[in-house]
Amino acid sequence: MKRGTGTVIAVALAAGLLGAVVGLWRQDFNPLLRTETGQRLLLEAAERAAPPAPVPVARRGDPMPGLALDRLDGSPIALPAAYRGRPLLINFWASWCAPCVEEMPELDRFARSQGPNGVQVVGIALDEADAVRAFLGRVPVVYPILLDRPGPADSSVRLGNVRGVLPYTVLVDGEGRIVRQKIGPFARGEVTGWAAR
Numbered sequence: 001m002k003r004g005t006g007t008v009i010a011v012a013l014a015a016g017l018l019g020a021v022v023g024l025w026r027q028d029f030n031p032l033l034r035t036e037t038g039q040r041l042l043l044e045a046a047e048r049a050a051p052p053a054p055v056p057v058a059r060r061g062d063p064m065p066g067l068a069l070d071r072l073d074g075s076p077i078a079l080p081a082a083y084r085g086r087p088l089l090i091n092f093w094a095s096w097c098a099p100c101v102e103e104m105p106e107l108d109r110f111a112r113s114q115g116p117n118g119v120q121v122v123g124i125a126l127d128e129a130d131a132v133r134a135f136l137g138r139v140p141v142v143y144p145i146l147l148d149r150p151g152p153a154d155s156s157v158r159l160g161n162v163r164g165v166l167p168y169t170v171l172v173d174g175e176g177r178i179v180r181q182k183i184g185p186f187a188r189g190e191v192t193g194w195a196a197r
Helices: 004-024 036-049 098-113 129-138 190-196
Strands: 067-071 076-079 088-093 118-126 145-148 169-174 179-183
Touching: 088 098, 098 118, 098 190, 129 145
Parallel strands: 088 118, 118 145
Antiparallel strands: 067 076, 067 145, 088 169, 169 179
């Protein structure tokens, strides 16, 4: 066996395992993936299977790195500074991502239920601005939508999404620490309990 072949085999096995887990999730066989343990295992498998990220990657318990992004109107915003002292639910999505589109009404319902001191929902579209505007014209939401360019160093990667899977959601507490991460869409009624932990 050539040197490095063992590493290639280990990465291939991890990628296969991740593919199998995501395949089960896609078939709505997701009781484990709806649990905190399941999500931690999925994130760990994704990290093992991914090439090294070209940027620092924050993990659960870490302070959220500062992000400088644009709103749809082009004006800049800094996260988490813009909502300091308030919990943030940051959802990464794209207009072409069917599971993202399916969960947006659930996120919108949750955002509408939060008072001025509740969890602030923020959507970050890894998409083209025109496609996002057209989509939001058909499916409006009350929470802010920001833009980022998808890629190996995008804001979702910096917040732990090393494989670039969408949708991807991060919960940040009022002190700016990452407390939860989730790969995949929220089922109806799930986001309220998820954000309360």
